[in-house]
Amino acid sequence: MQTVSTPTHCPYCALQCGMNLTPLPEGGVEVTERTDFPVNRGALCSKGRTAPALLAPGVRLTSPLVRSEGVLVPATWDEALGRIAGEISRTRAEHGPDALGVFGGGGLTNEKAYALGKFARVVLGTSQIDYNGRFCMSSAAAAGMRAFGLDRGLPFPLEDVPRTGCVILVGSNLAETMPPALRYLTELKENGGTLIVVDPRRTRTAEQADLHLAPRPGTDLALALGLLHLIVAEGRTDEAYIRERTSGWEDARAAAMAHWPEYVERITGVSVPQLREAVRLFCAPQAAMVLTARGPEQQSQGTDTVGAWINLCLATGRAGRPLSGYGCLTGQGNGQGGREHGQKADQLPGYRKLTDPAARRHVAEVWGVDPDALPGPGRSAYELLDALGTDIRALLLMGSNPVVSAPRAAHIEDRLRSVGFLAVCDVVLSETAQLADVVLPVTQWAEETGTTTSLEGRVLLRRRALPAPPGVRSDLEVLHELAARLGVEKGFPTDPEEVFEELRRASAGGPADYSGITYRRLAEENGLFWPCPAPADAQECEDASLDVLPDDPAYDEAAPVLHPGSPRLFLDRFATEDGRARFAAVSYRGVAEEPDDAYPVLLTTGRVVAQYQSGAQTRRVEELNAAAPGPYVEMHPRLAERLGASDGEAVAVVSRRGRAVAPVRISRAIRPDTVFMPFHWPGEGRANSLTNPALDPTSRMPEFKVCAVRLERVGGVPSQ
Numbered sequence: 001m002q003t004v005s006t007p008t009h010c011p012y013c014a015l016q017c018g019m020n021l022t023p024l025p026e027g028g029v030e031v032t033e034r035t036d037f038p039v040n041r042g043a044l045c046s047k048g049r050t051a052p053a054l055l056a057p058g059v060r061l062t063s064p065l066v067r068s069e070g071v072l073v074p075a076t077w078d079e080a081l082g083r084i085a086g087e088i089s090r091t092r093a094e095h096g097p098d099a100l101g102v103f104g105g106g107g108l109t110n111e112k113a114y115a116l117g118k119f120a121r122v123v124l125g126t127s128q129i130d131y132n133g134r135f136c137m138s139s140a141a142a143a144g145m146r147a148f149g150l151d152r153g154l155p156f157p158l159e160d161v162p163r164t165g166c167v168i169l170v171g172s173n174l175a176e177t178m179p180p181a182l183r184y185l186t187e188l189k190e191n192g193g194t195l196i197v198v199d200p201r202r203t204r205t206a207e208q209a210d211l212h213l214a215p216r217p218g219t220d221l222a223l224a225l226g227l228l229h230l231i232v233a234e235g236r237t238d239e240a241y242i243r244e245r246t247s248g249w250e251d252a253r254a255a256a257m258a259h260w261p262e263y264v265e266r267i268t269g270v271s272v273p274q275l276r277e278a279v280r281l282f283c284a285p286q287a288a289m290v291l292t293a294r295g296p297e298q299q300s301q302g303t304d305t306v307g308a309w310i311n312l313c314l315a316t317g318r319a320g321r322p323l324s325g326y327g328c329l330t331g332q333g334n335g336q337g338g339r340e341h342g343q344k345a346d347q348l349p350g351y352r353k354l355t356d357p358a359a360r361r362h363v364a365e366v367w368g369v370d371p372d373a374l375p376g377p378g379r380s381a382y383e384l385l386d387a388l389g390t391d392i393r394a395l396l397l398m399g400s401n402p403v404v405s406a407p408r409a410a411h412i413e414d415r416l417r418s419v420g421f422l423a424v425c426d427v428v429l430s431e432t433a434q435l436a437d438v439v440l441p442v443t444q445w446a447e448e449t450g451t452t453t454s455l456e457g458r459v460l461l462r463r464r465a466l467p468a469p470p471g472v473r474s475d476l477e478v479l480h481e482l483a484a485r486l487g488v489e490k491g492f493p494t495d496p497e498e499v500f501e502e503l504r505r506a507s508a509g510g511p512a513d514y515s516g517i518t519y520r521r522l523a524e525e526n527g528l529f530w531p532c533p534a535p536a537d538a539q540e541c542e543d544a545s546l547d548v549l550p551d552d553p554a555y556d557e558a559a560p561v562l563h564p565g566s567p568r569l570f571l572d573r574f575a576t577e578d579g580r581a582r583f584a585a586v587s588y589r590g591v592a593e594e595p596d597d598a599y600p601v602l603l604t605t606g607r608v609v610a611q612y613q614s615g616a617q618t619r620r621v622e623e624l625n626a627a628a629p630g631p632y633v634e635m636h637p638r639l640a641e642r643l644g645a646s647d648g649e650a651v652a653v654v655s656r657r658g659r660a661v662a663p664v665r666i667s668r669a670i671r672p673d674t675v676f677m678p679f680h681w682p683g684e685g686r687a688n689s690l691t692n693p694a695l696d697p698t699s700r701m702p703e704f705k706v707c708a709v710r711l712e713r714v715g716g717v718p719s720q
């Protein structure tokens with residue numbers, strides 16, 4: 001039997017590593033290196049290598065489940081879909097459309113995210129839709145919009161990183177979250193560049209740094225302001241750049257000058273000499289970058305914190321210039337695309353604003369509806385989940401597991417139990433699916449075609465490599481069927497390319513313009529960076545982008561009309577109205593919950609290399625579970641000594657919201673005033689039982705990264 005290899009991409013994180021999938025004659029699928037994809041050049045982490053394990057029968061769901069007499073039992077698709085449509089109709093009739101909630105995920109393809117947003121607004125008529133990407137990068141998105149007028153995770157490709165002069169990496173542990181990306185930092189150093197890592201822990205990434213700054217969790221804002229103070233005081237600003245390409249400098253400078261280095265040292269614990277060294281390294285080369293991730297973003301002042309780090313780039317002329325700039329390392333597989341095409345509470349496809357009348361008219365025309373019929377913005381993710389059982393009576397959830405991943409998770413679990421009706425589409429019976437009234441088994445990445453948009457803003461084609469098992473349907477089929485049962489017969493195709501063709505039209509002219517991108521171009525060009533508008537002439541677009549491939553003699557003639565995509569943004573102007581980047585005039589304020597006598601220690605949370613997000617998938621993979629079998633509480637030897645706890649002993653971590661129990665892992669890599677817990681597990685070791693849902697006022701992102709806790713010895717070693 002001849003085997004055919006399909007080039008595609010990993011189902012997990014935003015690096016979207018290229019891989020080949022080859023079905024094996026004896027069953028199963030083999031992952032092999034795909035060296036033609038330039039981002040990972042064949043390298044994969046353990047999650048990517050083992051991803052096919054979830055395709056096996058027995059691990060994943062293959063039949064709809066319907067709750068009957070309190071128990072989930074197998075049902076036909078007709079029964080399951082009929083139950084969902086019936087509950088939606090009943091709830092809407094009794095309580096109105098906004099009693100219906102929709103919760104999506106940053107792992108959904110662009111096509112699914114687009115269809116889900118359209119389904120909520122056109123079929124259900126509800127404003128109550130948001131997604132778990134709100135938990136992932138929304139503060140960086142808000143800060144990027146404010147500063148540059150556009151949010152694209154990285155405004156340059158990763159290949160630029162090794163060629164810049166200095167990188168400040170803030171709150172990112174690439175060695176654990178996306179290991180193949182670590183080589184960009186290694187190459188940076190090999191090329192003579194310098195790396196500064198900001199992290200309260202001396203992670204494996206921080207170990208690579210020329211300078212590691214370990215601020216107290218939640219003080220990244222003060223740190224950035226202190227660095228800007230020194231940049232000004234030492235005369236290292238680029239005044240010509242500030243004059244020509246920015247606005248708001250006077251106010252931002254005045255705010256930063258109130259943050260004296262000694263004051264910043266007291267807040268952050270980073271010494272003045274270290275602050276001066278960071279400024280010296282950052283300002284020495286011609287080009288430099290600041291990259292942030294969840295550390296500074298998942299805070300109740302995350303938008304201002306990221307804004308303060310962007311200020312460093314603007315003050316020194318390091319944005320919108322070659323090999324320089326600010327970027328956010330988005331986490332989830334399609335965290336970027338997922339926030340561009342309509343599953344976010346305030347957005348329409350193409351990164352359009354739901355409150356913009358022109359945007360509403362454009363999208364309504366593509367959808368064939370009255371613009372006035374489109375609902376307005378709804379609640380953000382945490383607020384939506386918090387409203388379950390009160391204002392929101394029924395919820396359709398797709399590709400998310402908030403029982404493990406939401407802050408104040410025990411409360412959210414209660415809300416999910418109290419909602420009148422819960423339907424979940426998932427690959428596995430996640431902790432959230434276990435609470436559902438109806439569970440629909442859906443196809444996985446290797447069984448369906450669709451596009452994702454990586455952290456670089458590179459739109460990629462994931463290709464179907466093998467058929468789905470009997471009993472499983474795609475999310476697009478689910479939405480098509482539900483729409484039909486709710487009286488909308490047209491507008492929800494099941495073919496992903498057909499959905500993408502509509503998405504192209506809906507995004508045309510918007511900030512995230514995909515109209516010049518086609519499946520055929522993606523197949524040939526290893527991805528295209530947005531914005532990528534279609535040629536102005538519709539016929540040219542039809543002729544050139546849809547029908548001519550690079551190996552066709554007509555391609556050379558047609559190619560000039562094709563937009564090449566936009567790997568590098570802002571080189572001529574920023575996307576603001578006046579083309580200038582805007583400084584953020586921000587001052588330090590503390591986190592929502594400072595330590596006190598009752599809760600004297602800080603908790604910060606994060607990921608480990610062998611697990612992914614809520615762990616719903618990776619906890620089912622034997623090799624990954626063996627490498628990372630359960631949660632732990634990392635603490636400094638001095639803190640362990642004060643507590644009287646030894647390595648491996650179970651301790652309870654208690655916050656104002658709950659309690660989690662896990663074994664101690666003693667490490668000198670963490671500050672003595674802080675403990676760290678990975679958040680991938682449910683049950684007694686659930687880190688998110690402790691986390692604080694205090695929201696950033698702009699991005700509505702919860703403060704996952706820091707809260708006050710106390711530690712208690714409980715004795716024994718917890719089972720895992």
Ligand code: SF4
Binds near residue numbers: 040
């Ligand atoms: Fe997949 Fe991310 Fe690992 Fe690459 S780094 S293999 S995209 S999980």
